[in-house]
Amino acid sequence: MNVIEINKLTKSYFKTPQAVHELSLSVPEGSIFGILGPNGAGKSTLLNILAGLLRKTSGEISIFGNTVDYGDFEHKQQIGFVLEEPHYLEKLTVREYLHFTASMYSIEKKEAVKRTDELIEFFGLKEKEDVWIQKYSKGMKKKVSLAAAMIHRPELLILDEPLEGVDPVSAKEIKDNLRLMTNKGVSILVTSHNLDTVEKFCDEIAIINKGKLVFQCKTEEIHSKIKNELTQETYESLEEIFIDVVTDKGAKNVNKKLSWL
Numbered sequence: 001m002n003v004i005e006i007n008k009l010t011k012s013y014f015k016t017p018q019a020v021h022e023l024s025l026s027v028p029e030g031s032i033f034g035i036l037g038p039n040g041a042g043k044s045t046l047l048n049i050l051a052g053l054l055r056k057t058s059g060e061i062s063i064f065g066n067t068v069d070y071g072d073f074e075h076k077q078q079i080g081f082v083l084e085e086p087h088y089l090e091k092l093t094v095r096e097y098l099h100f101t102a103s104m105y106s107i108e109k110k111e112a113v114k115r116t117d118e119l120i121e122f123f124g125l126k127e128k129e130d131v132w133i134q135k136y137s138k139g140m141k142k143k144v145s146l147a148a149a150m151i152h153r154p155e156l157l158i159l160d161e162p163l164e165g166v167d168p169v170s171a172k173e174i175k176d177n178l179r180l181m182t183n184k185g186v187s188i189l190v191t192s193h194n195l196d197t198v199e200k201f202c203d204e205i206a207i208i209n210k211g212k213l214v215f216q217c218k219t220e221e222i223h224s225k226i227k228n229e230l231t232q233e234t235y236e237s238l239e240e241i242f243i244d245v246v247t248d249k250g251a252k253n254v255n256k257k258l259s260w261l
Helices: 043-050 074-078 094-104 109-122 138-150 168-183 195-201 219-224 238-246
Strands: 002-011 020-028 032-036 058-063 066-068 079-082 156-160 187-191 204-209 212-218 226-228
Touching (some): 020 043, 020 187, 020 204, 020 212, 032 043, 032 168, 043 058, 043 156, 043 187, 074 079, 079 138, 094 138, 109 138, 138 156, 138 168, 168 187, 168 195, 195 238, 204 238, 212 219
Parallel strands (some): 156 187
Antiparallel strands (some): 002 020, 002 058, 058 066, 204 212
8 A cells, every 4th residue: 555646746937947747656655755866856845835834736646545634734633844954933942842843743741741751851951941942953953853743753754854964873763663563554755865875775766857756766775776778787775876877878978077187
């Protein structure tokens, strides 16, 4: 079963090229699905449409088996979001913010306090739990976003660059717990520019370029993909595949360098 079905999704802006062009893909239930692409490929546009922050131009989106559109909100009770540029109530402490978030999901007060305590401890925010969020570093704010996305025990997590700015130790702990969540049936859709992390962490990946889907496969199949039909040479890494599918043919053999180096 697929938790997300996207069919010929298109998003156009006035007098600009299509940010997303007839994009179709499916996210399997209980998996970690990675979306990759160069800057401007349409990744964040796609996630903002899924989050209900942008209207699609055309196409269909189904989440949990139900067709959803801009303005629909019932399904969001089952989803946790971490978007590229999260919005906070920055003159709240992390504890106040998490209690507020829990109340939005109608979590009973005693349970909200318990989950907040655990999340503050887990994300290493104890020392600054009485400091306003606006004074946090980018990495700490990302941790607050992840905590808020997880507090209601969602069935689906949609995460845009969730580990950006997060220290390596915390990133490892977060990845381990996200994997634990998928083992319990949670589905995760994630974008990242860290190809090594995606290759090791995700079960399946899709690469988007110029608003279009250009490649998709399970990560376990990456090293069996044929790079050269004549020699039957295969790819050694996701990085090789990524560069191959997003680079214009005429630019592949161009060796860029700075004149003074």
